[in-house]
Every structure is written in structure tokens, then in C-alpha cells.
Amino acid sequence: MKTVDMPKMGDTMEEGKILRWIKQEGDTVTKGEPVAEIETDKVNIEIEAFSSGVLRKILVPEGESAPIGASIAYIGAADEPLPGQADGNGSNGKAAKGGSKKEKAAPDSATSAAPVPASSSVAVAPALALSTNGGRVFISPLARRLAEEYNLDYRQVRGSGPNGRIIKLDVEAAVKQLLPVAPAPSAPAFTPEPVLASLDTGEVVEIPLTTMRRTIARRLTQSMQNAPHFYVTSVIDTGKLGELRQQINAYAASDPNPVKVSFNDLIIKAVATALVRFPQVNVSFAEDKLIQKKQVHIGVAVALEQGLIVPVLHNVDRRGVLDIARESRRLAEAARTNKLKAEDLSGGTFTVSNLGMFDVDSFTAVINSPESAILAVGSITPTPAVVDGQIVIRDRMKVTLSSDHRALDGAVAARFLQELKHLLEEPFGLLL
Amino acid sequence: MRTVTYRDALREAIREEMQRDERVFIMGEDIAGYGGTYSVTKGLFEEFGEKRVRDTPLAEEIITGAGIGAALNGLRPIVEIMTINFSLLATDQIINSAAKMRYMFGGQPAVPIVFRMTVGGGAQRGAQHSQMLESFYAHIPGLKVAIPSTPYDVKGMLKSAVRDPNPVLFFEHELLYNIKGEIPDEGVEYTVPLDRGEIKREGRHVTIISFSRMVHVALQAAEDLAKEGIEAEVIDLRSVRPIDIDLILDSVKKTNRVVIAEEGWKYYGTGQGLAALIYEHGFDYLDAPIQHVAGADVPMPYSKPLERAAIPKKDDVIKAVKTIVPAALARG
Numbered sequence A: 001m002k003t004v005d006m007p008k009m010g011d012t013m014e015e016g017k018i019l020r021w022i023k024q025e026g027d028t029v030t031k032g033e034p035v036a037e038i039e040t041d042k043v044n045i046e047i048e049a050f051s052s053g054v055l056r057k058i059l060v061p062e063g064e065s066a067p068i069g070a071s072i073a074y075i076g077a078a079d080e081p082l083p084g085q086a087d088g089n090g091s092n093g094k095a096a097k098g099g100s101k102k103e104k105a106a107p108d109s110a111t112s113a114a115p116v117p118a119s120s121s122v123a124v125a126p127a128l129a130l131s132t133n134g135g136r137v138f139i140s141p142l143a144r145r146l147a148e149e150y151n152l153d154y155r156q157v158r159g160s161g162p163n164g165r166i167i168k169l170d171v172e173a174a175v176k177q178l179l180p181v182a183p184a185p186s187a188p189a190f191t192p193e194p195v196l197a198s199l200d201t202g203e204v205v206e207i208p209l210t211t212m213r214r215t216i217a218r219r220l221t222q223s224m225q226n227a228p229h230f231y232v233t234s235v236i237d238t239g240k241l242g243e244l245r246q247q248i249n250a251y252a253a254s255d256p257n258p259v260k261v262s263f264n265d266l267i268i269k270a271v272a273t274a275l276v277r278f279p280q281v282n283v284s285f286a287e288d289k290l291i292q293k294k295q296v297h298i299g300v301a302v303a304l305e306q307g308l309i310v311p312v313l314h315n316v317d318r319r320g321v322l323d324i325a326r327e328s329r330r331l332a333e334a335a336r337t338n339k340l341k342a343e344d345l346s347g348g349t350f351t352v353s354n355l356g357m358f359d360v361d362s363f364t365a366v367i368n369s370p371e372s373a374i375l376a377v378g379s380i381t382p383t384p385a386v387v388d389g390q391i392v393i394r395d396r397m398k399v400t401l402s403s404d405h406r407a408l409d410g411a412v413a414a415r416f417l418q419e420l421k422h423l424l425e426e427p428f429g430l431l432l
Numbered sequence B: 001m002r003t004v005t006y007r008d009a010l011r012e013a014i015r016e017e018m019q020r021d022e023r024v025f026i027m028g029e030d031i032a033g034y035g036g037t038y039s040v041t042k043g044l045f046e047e048f049g050e051k052r053v054r055d056t057p058l059a060e061e062i063i064t065g066a067g068i069g070a071a072l073n074g075l076r077p078i079v080e081i082m083t084i085n086f087s088l089l090a091t092d093q094i095i096n097s098a099a100k101m102r103y104m105f106g107g108q109p110a111v112p113i114v115f116r117m118t119v120g121g122g123a124q125r126g127a128q129h130s131q132m133l134e135s136f137y138a139h140i141p142g143l144k145v146a147i148p149s150t151p152y153d154v155k156g157m158l159k160s161a162v163r164d165p166n167p168v169l170f171f172e173h174e175l176l177y178n179i180k181g182e183i184p185d186e187g188v189e190y191t192v193p194l195d196r197g198e199i200k201r202e203g204r205h206v207t208i209i210s211f212s213r214m215v216h217v218a219l220q221a222a223e224d225l226a227k228e229g230i231e232a233e234v235i236d237l238r239s240v241r242p243i244d245i246d247l248i249l250d251s252v253k254k255t256n257r258v259v260i261a262e263e264g265w266k267y268y269g270t271g272q273g274l275a276a277l278i279y280e281h282g283f284d285y286l287d288a289p290i291q292h293v294a295g296a297d298v299p300m301p302y303s304k305p306l307e308r309a310a311i312p313k314k315d316d317v318i319k320a321v322k323t324i325v326p327a328a329l330a331r332g
Helices: A118-124 A142-151 A168-180 A209-228 A239-253 A263-277 A321-336 A410-425 A425-429 B006-020 B042-046 B060-072 B084-098 B134-138 B151-163 B212-229 B245-255 B270-285 B304-310 B314-324 B327-331
Strands: A002-005 A016-019 A034-039 A044-048 A051-060 A066-067 A073-074 A104-107 A127-132 A228-239 A283-285 A290-292 A296-298 A301-305 A307-309 A349-352 A373-377 A381-387 A389-404 B002-005 B023-028 B054-055 B076-083 B113-119 B144-146 B166-174 B180-183 B198-201 B206-210 B232-238 B238-241 B260-267 B291-295
Touching: A034 A073, A066 B060, A104 B245, A127 B198, A142 A168, A142 B270, A209 A307, A239 A263, A239 A321, A239 A389, A239 A410, A239 A425, A263 A296, A263 A349, A263 A425, A290 B198, A296 A321, A301 A321, A349 B206, A389 A410, A389 B291, A410 A425, B002 B238, B006 B023, B006 B042, B006 B076, B006 B151, B006 B180, B006 B212, B023 B060, B023 B166, B060 B076, B060 B084, B060 B260, B076 B084, B084 B113, B084 B134, B084 B198, B113 B151, B134 B144, B134 B238, B134 B270, B144 B151, B151 B166, B198 B212, B206 B212, B206 B245, B206 B314, B212 B232, B212 B260, B212 B314, B232 B245, B260 B270, B260 B314, B270 B291, B291 B314
Parallel strands: A296 A349, A349 A373, B023 B054, B023 B076, B076 B113, B113 B166, B144 B166, B206 B232, B206 B260, B260 B291
Antiparallel strands: A002 A073, A016 A034, A016 A066, A034 A044, A051 A073, A104 A127, A228 A389, A283 A290, A301 A307, A373 A389, A381 A389, B002 B180, B144 B238, B198 B232
């Protein structure tokens, strides 16, 4: 028995509607003959039979829709039993996949040794029948929760459990792969990735991808493809911020636990404060809803020789600037020495990427999904500026906010940036 | 500590409670001069006399009703109903009277009564005399249902049951009477609460939840599994009402996997109720579907080989554990 499946006509198509069945149940069809007319989000089109035989059963009636890949009809020999009839379980609905596997949780009454009085078990034991469903990913509740905590797209993970179910071990293995370091708490020692040899063909050098590079490629492609980015840039006067930083550092040098506060630490603090005031930026787009995070966890992009990693400063809104400075020093150091733990990398709600030290004016960054925005920070440069009608030299920097337009709109992004600019230009408020 | 049988520990508990409180008395079929069908009450008649160790007619409804009446009037009866199978004749007294009087009369009367009886199969007693049925009573609000598995627990829990102001069903598996275990020395007073399970063996890969005789089967399975690197935690529920769900959830959070092992039937029983509770409160901690090892879904066969086949064994528990514990975990 062959199925007729809802075809995918174009990238944006997710489902198709049956406008008309050209063939009816019992009609003979020849391979290549149109059997139904469907409507997609773009076109109406006839779909053809991929095999010859009799149209045995229509699974999706006219006027109804089915997702791409779902079976919409059966074609087979006239006397062939329909799937679902063969094993006496009856058809299990319109989207039954032709080759769907059935597993039965048989009641214990079948124990061969026991003489079963007909009335006892049959009456009590419901025959449970489950079927695996075409595109569905099986994942244990625990594994699903862990995947969410790690921001891991579990659809990419291969399941090792029964029915290909993704279990905790699989998620942990995937997380380990994504990290440069194995974060297994029970085994702190880590095995560095084997160094892969480059292949020099004379013309080109082929460099195999490290897992980190693969992860960057996969995640950022996903972000750029799924999240419609838009960019808002602002120029920020950092004069007062520089003075404040000097004062803080003069104080912090004599702290029992001395630390040097960077411009980036102050920017992180300002971003956190702005996020508290604009919670609509601290969100994730989740297809049918927005998930607004109550906590402010800020990822800080750290460039490494082999790539890029984004450790996360947690609860930044509740930390003072010295604390932020210490924590970001710790994370940067851990990143460089491959000592980041899984929790150092999870839970980010917003990311700051700073290329200021490389003397760039400005740049745009790719959103670190499932976050909805990222701030790209350029260099602080003495710039001729107009202040009170006079041209003066001021220290300024450009910041560019990339936002996911599915989650937030231009005006929100602009107001958020305006707040950030105010916080950085009148930075005394950051200490309060 | 000293080593005694389950039967002796139980008898000690009854004797000590009778010595401690003169309101405590015991009644049942053949429990006096004969010493009880399972010899639990042996010697008590000689020590306490016919007023406090009373033989009754073979009429469970009457024994139960008389016991409830005595409890309502200030005594502390222990009623022995030989086996749970015979208690079916007394269900109206237990469920409609004992379990509900305190509730229906505004909390005024207490019904401090203990119904002792054996449960379970494995001794070739045939279909009518080999049932677990503990879930039957565990279903009823107003009752407590204790089902201890060791000499230590049976002594401590019977004492708690006698002192409890509520009706307590007290289930003793017939095949446990001769097992031995350590209990505190004579004269050392202890009790075991009626609402707490116990971890009988610690482990981190899977939680095997069990009660009554199956606890020992689970412990043997855990012993074998340990040789293969699988560390099973064995929880003894000790009581099936109230059920110690916190202990269970804490263990599930640790192991992420659950096997429920019970001797009784699968459908609508203690195991399924427990599984539902775990799914309801522990869903996010489960890494695999709960496995349920239970008695075959048939009336208990009389034939010895068939009876053996119908009662879950160590290998059934091991198989269930291996279904959900990944091999990689056992190696690690």
C-alpha cells in the first residue's frame, strides 16, 4: 500500500488544503495522473500519483488541510488490506503515515503459562496501542527540560533511547559537543578536541571544522534565517562614563579584592538596567508566544583563537559594577582556559558584543537565538561634535542594536537604545 | 540489636502494647488457645487471659463490627481477620463504618482500631486465598494502610497503629512471617511512623519502588544489578495510605527512572496510582517511562509452576530496570 503525501511546494509552505479530489475512492489511478487539487499559501496546484493502483482511501476530505509530508490518501491493489486494518487495530486517523510502526503495550494476561479464564483479563485489560508519528521527535520530559535549560535545539540531537527517544544522556552529550570543554560535573578533567589535520592540495587548504566552528555555523545560520534582523544605531558620548570609570578604578584599586572595571563592564550594567526598564526587549520568540524573562542574564561574546564563545553573567541587574567586573574577568579567563562550565553558558537573555579594542567604528551582530537582541559596541574615539553650537572634541562610541522583528518593533528598539544612551551619558545612575 | 523473625517481632509489638495499655485487646478466629492460624498470638492467651485475647465465631462482619463498637467505646482493639480475602465479608463495616464515623459525626468519635490480616500468594492457597488487594483499602479516605516488609518495621508500625486514633489496616505477607531481621533489644522502645516510606538501599541510576514481600525481591534484583554497574535505589513504601510521595519524588529527582514492583495485579492498583502521582508531580524529572512489574492479570493459579509464573520474580525486576537504564550509564 502506497501513500499520497502532501507535497512541499516552496519553502514557506507548511500545509496544504485539499480543494478537490479529482479521483474518488475506488477509482483506478495511473502513475503521473493528477489525483487532487490542493491550495498552498501561494498557488493552487494538482498533485500527481507517484504509483499506479486503486485509490483505496481518502484520508483528508475536501476543504481540510494537512501538513506537508502527511499522508492524504492510500493507493494500492483493490484487495490489499488498508494499513491499520491489517493488524486489527483500525485506522488511527487521517494523518496515518504509511509505514508507521505500531507497538503494543500488551497486558500481562498473555503470560503463556497462565490458564486464563476468558472472563478475567479480557474484561479488565485495555489493549493499549501507540504509534510513532512521522515528524514527531520523541524526547523524555527530563531531556526536554535540560535542552531548554541549555538553549539546545533538541531536534538536532540523535536519540539513543527506545523508539529513538532523546534521553538525558543524549542531551548531555550534545551539550558537551557544543562546548569546547566537557562540563561533566562528575569528571572535571576534560579531553581536548583532537587536532584535525588540514589538507593542502596546492591550490587551497581545506581546514576541517572544529565542533565549535560547526556550532557557530549552525546556530548563527539558524538565527539569521529564522529571525528577521533589523538594526538601530546610536552615538553615545562617553565623557562622563570615562570619568566615572577612573573614579571607580581609583577606589577599586584599594579594595581588599582589587579589580579593574572596563568600559564593557559599565556597558553591561547599563544594558541590564535598560532591560529592567524595557522588559519587552528581554524576550524570546517561541512561535506561538513571547517568553518574557524575569531575570536579566547577559552574554558577553569572547573571541578565542579557535572561534567565539558567549559566557553568561547571571542576574546582572542585581549586581554592582565591581561584582560584574570580577565575574566577567572570571568568565573571560575561564573561556580562554577552557574551564567554562555548562551553567556559565546557559540562560542568556541578551548579548553584548564589543569589538571596541579592534578600532572599529561600528558593526552589526547576529542575534544569539533564542534571545531577541544583541548590542554591537564599537570603539571610543575622540570625535568632533557639535555641543551648544560649538564644535568640540568629545569621546564617543557607536552602538548598534540588532533586534528580532518577530519579537519587537523599531520603536521599542529605539526607545531601549535611547534609555541606554541616557544611562551611559549620565552614568552616575548606574551606581544607584 | 538482636535477630528475630517477622512473626516474633509482631508478637512482641502486640504483647508490649497490651502490657502498656490495658485498653488494648485482641480478637479473632482461633487466636486464643490455638495461638492463631499463623501462630502470631501464641502465648498471649496464657499471659493476658480470655478477656483480652478473645476467640470469635467464623463471622468476619461480626468480628469487625464488634471491634468498631469497642473502639467507639474507648477500647483499643486489634482485630485479626486471618487473611485479606476474608475481610471482603467485612468491607461494609470497614469502609462504611470504621472509615467514616469520625468524619460523619463531626470528629467526635475516634475509631482507634487495627485490622490485622495476611496478604499475598506464593503458598499454593489457590485463587481465593492468595490475593494482595491492598489497593482496595488504600482507595478509601479515612483508613490508613500499613504493609511492612521487615521485622523492624512490623514491630514499630504495629505499635504506631495501635496508638493511632484512626482505623488502620495492617497487612502481613504470609511468606514474610519466617524472615529474620534485626530489631532493638528487649526493653528498648521504638515506633515506626505510618506515613513514611524508607530507602532500603541507596542508588543513583533507577528507583525501584516496592512494598511488602516484593521489597525483598527488589533488593535481590538490586544486588545482581550492582554487579553489572547499575546502582538501583530501593524504596519500601511501608504504608500505601498515606503514601510518602515526597520520599519518592526526591529519589526520582536523583535517579530520573522508576520501576514499580508489586505482587498484586497491574490494573487500577497501587502501582498505577503511584505512577500517576509521579507523572503528575515529577514529569520533568523523568528520563524514561515508568516501568511497572506486577502480578499476572489472572486469578492466582493453584498449580505450583503456574503460581510461580504469575508472581513477579527478581528477573522480571532486573529486566524492567534494564529497559530504562541505558547501558552507557551502567558503564560510566
